[in-house]
Amino acid sequence: MAVTVRVPQLLRGLTNGEKEVQVEASTVAEAIQALELRYPGIRQRLVDGGGDLHRYVNLFVNDQDVRLLSGLDTPLPEGSEIAIVPAMAGGC
């Protein structure tokens, strides 16, 4: 499946300044692997040694938080968009 990954400013140093990257993947984990092949080092910025998402990294598939879906196993329909967003919050 061709999917689009939206890269936050914090990681654009690794993607040669690219904001949007197209990869072939059918799950979030595969998309991260595909990114790593193209931009070595990006995987460890997103995922820890145990294969879990870093605490302060949020990933959204078509605007849904993957932590509310199936995490890194979340499937990616054709044309999906993955957004990588640093965690932060407002409210009190």
Place this chain on the structure above:
Amino acid sequence: MGGASVLAAAGLQCRECGKTFLMGPQYACDACFGPLEPIYDYGALPGPAQLRARIASGPASMWRYADLLPVAHDPETDLQAGFTPLLHARRLGRLLGLERLFLKNDAVNPTWSFKDRVVSVAAAAARRFGFEVLACASTGNLANSVAAHAARAGMPAYVFIPAGLERPKVVTSAIYHPTIVEVEGTYDDVNRLCAQIADERPWAFVNVNLRPFYAEGAKTLAYEVAEQLGWHVPDHIVVPVASGNLLVKITKGFRELQRLRLVEASPAPRVHGAQAAGCSPVARAFREGREYVDPVVPDTIARSLAIGNPADGRYVLQIARSSGGVVEAVSDQEIVEGIALLARTEGIFTETAGGTTVAVLQRLAERGAFGRDETVVAYITGMGLKTLDAAEGVAGRAVTIAPTLRSFEQALHEAVAAGGRAGHGLAGNGHLHGGRLQPAGVPASDR
């Protein structure tokens, strides 16, 4: 203010990996994505006596603590937030078995919530870093404050809110004429979208790229309480939890005061967090003994607390556990009753977040979490007119009469009869209570 600010702010540091950065509009660590927060060179500050004198000679606002904030005071943006009343709550305290219950009434800020504290710092930082536009992701209160501070500073404002907010909370932003963007989604959707927009536009998102500065404003809620208690630290505090920032920063504020010897080396306060059951990811993690918080989809009337993925949840858990406090959640019904209880006993009309705090305070008191003579401070963070709908069901109703003495006497008689205590109210001390004229519903000793 008393002399030039002796700012001790030294830079930013990642709370996770410790990497340091220069002061700037950056909020996440480029190494680990962890949150950044200002660090201070406490050694650069004068000793306690002199520091207290500097504070005492400062303005009657949160900027009296400018020495402990990450940016200098900016009169162009300042609406003089803070230095709100700390009330000794004798009547509510008696009901809960507490002799020293205090309410920090932050509903009386310029835009009627504690958000004015954080925005005041963020707006000053925005100007310092040369931003021309102020923006935020908000559940309502923050949007009010950003819009007002932007108006004061003559800056354009963009405020992003979830669609379907309480109407008063939208109008209380709209009146300052920001661009209001209603997003069809939850606060967490709004938040994510704003993080993405902040990456593409040179705007000062107070709670995104200026979050390290914004967040520090909440420390002043600790400073003020300590100063108002005669430079003493309370034994317990009860704080509402949405993202968790407020609780974390109030705790930081008390720790700084101890470190700077502005208060005696007393034990740190036991810190209790209050959530709404319909959005209680932190309370659940606390109950289940977990270290991390799993996100939830919020469903509660306490919309200012409806953050399903609280960024500071983990720190809230650490602080509550290590201080001997708890994180509790109460139902929407209890929240509404908390609003009514506070209004009837202390004359303070708070919004749903304050109702949540009062309901948790009550539950903890009933459970015996507080000693009778311990000092307990509950933080009331916003005002009731903004969530009027929530209060409708528990508010009293007017008695309608003809403009005649006879009609009045008749109504009074019926009310007293309905109240079941005939003869009492006619003496002149009856009052409107629970929708009917009744004799005062509190023991005579309380009057």
